[in-house]
Amino acid sequence: MRVVVLGGGFAGLAAARRLAKAPLDVVxxxxxxxxxxxxxxxxxxxxxxxxxxxxxxxxxxxxxxxxIRFLHARAQAVDVDQRIVHLSGGSGLSYDYLVVATGAxxxxxxxxxxxxxxxxxxxxxxxxRVRNEVLLALEAADTDGADGDPxxxxxxxxxxxxTGVETAGALSExxxxxxxxxxxxxDPDLTRxxxxxxxxxxxxxxxxxxxEYAARAxxxxxxxxxxxxxxxxxxxxxxxxxxxxxxxxxxxxxxxGVTVDGTLASTLPALTGxxxxxxxxxxxxxxxxxxxxxxGDAAAVSPRRVEDGGPPRLLPQIAQVAIQSGDHVAxxxxxxxxxxxxxxxxxxxxxxMATIGRRAxxxxxxxxxxxxGTTGWLAWLALHLVYLVGFRNRAIVLVNWAWRYFxxxxxxxxxxxxxxxxxxxxxxxxxxxxxRDAVQQPxxxxxxxxxxxxxx
Amino acid sequence: MRVVVLGGGFAGLAAARRLAKAPLDVVxxxxxxxxxxxxxxxxxxxxxxxxxxxxxxxxxxxxxxxxIRFLHARAQAVDVDQRIVHLSGGSGLSYDYLVVATGAxxxxxxxxxxxxxxxxxxxxxxxxRVRNEVLLALEAADTDGADGDPxxxxxxxxxxxxTGVETAGALSExxxxxxxxxxxxxDPDLTRxxxxxxxxxxxxxxxxxxxEYAARAxxxxxxxxxxxxxxxxxxxxxxxxxxxxxxxxxxxxxxxGVTVDGTLASTLPALTGxxxxxxxxxxxxxxxxxxxxxxGDAAAVSPRRVEDGGPPRLLPQIAQVAIQSGDHVAxxxxxxxxxxxxxxxxxxxxxxMATIGRRAxxxxxxxxxxxxGTTGWLAWLALHLVYLVGFRNRAIVLVNWAWRYFxxxxxxxxxxxxxxxxxxxxxxxxxxxxxRDAVQQPxxxxxxxxxxxxxx
Numbered sequence: 001m002r003v004v005v006l007g008g009g010f011a012g013l014a015a016a017r018r019l020a021k022a023p024l025d026v027v028x029x030x031x032x033x034x035x036x037x038x039x040x041x042x043x044x045x046x047x048x049x050x051x052x053x054x055x056x057x058x059x060x061x062x063x064x065x066x067x068i069r070f071l072h073a074r075a076q077a078v079d080v081d082q083r084i085v086h087l088s089g090g091s092g093l094s095y096d097y098l099v100v101a102t103g104a105x106x107x108x109x110x111x112x113x114x115x116x117x118x119x120x121x122x123x124x125x126x127x128x129r130v131r132n133e134v135l136l137a138l139e140a141a142d143t144d145g146a147d148g149d150p151x152x153x154x155x156x157x158x159x160x161x162x163t164g165v166e167t168a169g170a171l172s173e174x175x176x177x178x179x180x181x182x183x184x185x186x187d188p189d190l191t192r193x194x195x196x197x198x199x200x201x202x203x204x205x206x207x208x209x210x211x212e213y214a215a216r217a218x219x220x221x222x223x224x225x226x227x228x229x230x231x232x233x234x235x236x237x238x239x240x241x242x243x244x245x246x247x248x249x250x251x252x253x254x255x256x257g258v259t260v261d262g263t264l265a266s267t268l269p270a271l272t273g274x275x276x277x278x279x280x281x282x283x284x285x286x287x288x289x290x291x292x293x294x295x296g297d298a299a300a301v302s303p304r305r306v307e308d309g310g311p312p313r314l315l316p317q318i319a320q321v322a323i324q325s326g327d328h329v330a331x332x333x334x335x336x337x338x339x340x341x342x343x344x345x346x347x348x349x350x351x352x353m354a355t356i357g358r359r360a361x362x363x364x365x366x367x368x369x370x371x372x373g374t375t376g377w378l379a380w381l382a383l384h385l386v387y388l389v390g391f392r393n394r395a396i397v398l399v400n401w402a403w404r405y406f407x408x409x410x411x412x413x414x415x416x417x418x419x420x421x422x423x424x425x426x427x428x429x430x431x432x433x434x435x436r437d438a439v440q441q442p443x444x445x446x447x448x449x450x451x452x453x454x455x456x
Numbered sequence: 457m458r459v460v461v462l463g464g465g466f467a468g469l470a471a472a473r474r475l476a477k478a479p480l481d482v483v484x485x486x487x488x489x490x491x492x493x494x495x496x497x498x499x500x501x502x503x504x505x506x507x508x509x510x511x512x513x514x515x516x517x518x519x520x521x522x523x524i525r526f527l528h529a530r531a532q533a534v535d536v537d538q539r540i541v542h543l544s545g546g547s548g549l550s551y552d553y554l555v556v557a558t559g560a561x562x563x564x565x566x567x568x569x570x571x572x573x574x575x576x577x578x579x580x581x582x583x584x585r586v587r588n589e590v591l592l593a594l595e596a597a598d599t600d601g602a603d604g605d606p607x608x609x610x611x612x613x614x615x616x617x618x619t620g621v622e623t624a625g626a627l628s629e630x631x632x633x634x635x636x637x638x639x640x641x642x643d644p645d646l647t648r649x650x651x652x653x654x655x656x657x658x659x660x661x662x663x664x665x666x667x668e669y670a671a672r673a674x675x676x677x678x679x680x681x682x683x684x685x686x687x688x689x690x691x692x693x694x695x696x697x698x699x700x701x702x703x704x705x706x707x708x709x710x711x712x713g714v715t716v717d718g719t720l721a722s723t724l725p726a727l728t729g730x731x732x733x734x735x736x737x738x739x740x741x742x743x744x745x746x747x748x749x750x751x752g753d754a755a756a757v758s759p760r761r762v763e764d765g766g767p768p769r770l771l772p773q774i775a776q777v778a779i780q781s782g783d784h785v786a787x788x789x790x791x792x793x794x795x796x797x798x799x800x801x802x803x804x805x806x807x808x809m810a811t812i813g814r815r816a817x818x819x820x821x822x823x824x825x826x827x828x829g830t831t832g833w834l835a836w837l838a839l840h841l842v843y844l845v846g847f848r849n850r851a852i853v854l855v856n857w858a859w860r861y862f863x864x865x866x867x868x869x870x871x872x873x874x875x876x877x878x879x880x881x882x883x884x885x886x887x888x889x890x891x892r893d894a895v896q897q898p899x900x901x902x903x904x905x906x907x908x909x910x911x912x
Contacts, residue, residue, distance in 0.1 A: 052868035059638035182515035412508035
């Protein structure tokens with residue numbers, strides 16, 4: 001009896017680990033050979049952590065389970081009648097039970113220019129691109145100011161959910177480090193981090209008191225908040241708002257929401273709900289195909305069982321839902337393999353967390369209790385370290401964080417990849433470091449070197 | 457009085473640090489914002505260390521020197537008459553003294569196919585490409601063996617100098633880990649690391665006893681040695697030798713030697729010697745331009761002063777020469793700034809080192825004394841940790857290495873970048889994991905996905 005798990009994220013690994021306890025052959029398929037600890041991706045994007053601090057080889061994670069096999073391949077389609085998953089390269093993988101945990105990706109909501117001019121922050125590669133672009137913008141700003149007249153670099157974060165809030169807060173700390181410790185000459189008035197959202201408050205998913213605290217903490221870190229603002233277009237110079245205002249920025253980070261890539265999902269015999277999520281029954285299986293389950297970000301999971309006729313409100317696409325749903329379907333499959341009764345999925349809310357920066361975080365528990373400030377930050381730190389996959393990572397993340405906290409960071413502020421340095425655009429004044437006569441005026445509106453989408 | 461240093465490698469940083477002790481304005485220019493600890497690049501390429509373990513932001517390194525300024529730009533040409541360095545973007549940087557420390561790059565020696573089918577190992581990006589390609593080859597081999605009949609992945613290392621020996625030794629350990637700890641199904645007879653050199657012995661630059669020890673240690677790690685073999689062509693399937701033999705490999709790593717990129721060097725009014733290295737006078741300055749110095753890998757440095765009429769034998773392109781030559785010219789500039797007498801460059805040989813793997817390394821000291829085995833390995837480890845730039849790196853490298861040594865590694869075996877997984881090529885036998893009927897026969901000779909040169 002073979003169970004195929006598509007995806008090595010939180011949902012897929014939770015399912016695989018639980019399935020290992022049953023007498024079943026399990027095959028985990030992923031196009032990447034590593035699991036990504038997404039809640040900390042923003043730390044990689046802001047040069048606080050390394051890629052390998054938040055990513056871990058799936059083989060290493062599953063090493064101890066003799067019944068689990070990893071297949072490094074991309075799943076392209078599912079034939080539910082033949083019970084075969086079609087893989088990249090044209091080969092097929094047959095299954096008795098299938099767990100689809102292929103996750104989601106950044107959503108543009110149809111706003112023009114997002115793909116060309118904005119950076120998403122959902123994968124490890126996204127995080128590396130964001131880091132490169134932000135550091136390049138700061139270096140270019142410093143060079144602009146090489147004549148002693150400091151320049152500025154503006155970074156715009158779109159989406160004031162947890163990811164946006166955490167990214168904006170960490171960016172302001174990164175800029176602080178760049179100025180105070182890397183000796184970049186930046187004008188604090190020109191070097192801004194701006195957080196934009198269509199909603200009227202940050203962290204709209206949390207209690208208003210949490211939103212107020214987060215807004216205060218962000219402002220105290222010199223993050224500009226532009227709330228209740230609808231973005232009509234992203235351009236090479238920034239974003240244009242529906243009310244006609246234009247916000248200029250060298251880098252635009254788009255974390256306004258996620259959507260499910262339809263490539264695989266469209267091959268499933270199921271309807272899709274909001275954001276392309278696959279509609280599932282109360283036990284997370286497909287209607288008419290009880291051997292196929294969809295979990296995590298890819299699934300449209302109702303807090304109640306669909307049978308109860310509950311409202312179409314869906315669970316958020318967060319790690320907790322992914323882990324619990326993956327674990328749930330693994331239990332159901334294990335039960336069915338020995339003809340035991342199955343049950344519907346009931347989500348247990350463990351609360352929400354978001355950190356703004358050093359000694360400033362929020363934890364909102366079920367029932368509405370909220371802790372914040374240093375206490376919230378320590379709780380956040382402890383939880384994430386406990387959840388981090390694999391000891392080595394935990395140890396080194398701890399070293400990084402301790403180092404970062406006690407002495408301002410010697411963080412990995414490396415501009416990696418084949419990224420050209422920005423043109424030097426300074427005009428020279430007294431004691432010129434760069435000579436006026438040789439300078440060409442740059443065209444700010446032309447796409448610049450760098451691995452951002454559409455800039456290649 | 458401004459000194460411009462082109463390049464943030466060993467030579468450039470050694471020069472900058474020494475210049476900081478004199479009352480001079482120093483500008484360090486590099487197209488990358490980080491220094492690379494090249495002696496450990498092979499560890500990144502073989503997934504033992506992370507990029508940030510061997511790379512460190514130049515700004516962080518130079519943070520403590522008030523008179524040093526970093527400029528993130530690419531130097532494109534030198535106008536020695538105007539005393540201006542032309543930078544990317546068209547601007548110019550004037551100097552009173554110039555230190556050219558722009559290093560070298562991999563040399564193909566005109567062998568066809570090197571650029572298209574082989575990977576070099578000189579920059580951090582090179583190391584990341586090698587890691588990706590090697591891990592992809594192993595994953596593809598494992599998938600080939602998914603029907604229980606294990607496959608193999610062959611890696612060819614061209615050049616049996618220290619880099620080639622260290623890379624080959626580390627690759628064999630990486631494969632050992634992949635099989636024993638990551639659960640890859642590989643046939644040990646099909647999974648081979650082969651070290652090729654035109655010379656008749658490995659480490660030809662060292663004492664023959666060292667070569668013998670290295671050859672023994674490599675063979676004991678199941679590395680195949682093909683010596684005295686001239687390569688006539690690199691193809692998509694491996695390399696072809698002058699005697700007609702063909703060595704098949706999924707990955708070819710080309711570390712046969714380095715050459716100086718002529719882009720900048722050709723704008724200097726100087727002759728070039730072997731490997732495009734710029735010919736310098738005994739004090740490392742240019743003939744006719746005593747204010748321009750060339751140091752490190754970019755310079756053709758004679759062990760004796762040219763005035764002595766010594767033979768054209770040149771110093772090796774290694775870190776020790778780079779550091780000592782950078783330091784030397786900084787002293788000369790400091791002296792000349794206060795009209796003190798200058799001196800020619802005399803290289804002090806500190807010996808050579810190479811490691812084959814855990815508890816197996818060689819250190820050859822001036823005078824010919826050699827230590828090897830565990831003692832040599834501990835000496836090698838200590839020296840490299842001491843030399844590593846920046847405490848944080850040293851600390852984390854130590855954690856990584858200790859971890860790697862005491863428990864077989866949870867190393868960063870991540871396939872990063874936009875790398876597609878290889879097509880699954882298995883044919884299925886009994887208990888097929890991949891179904892025969894759906895399989896397409898792959899064309900092994902077609903370029904595969906991956907960031908290797910010419911494969912994009």
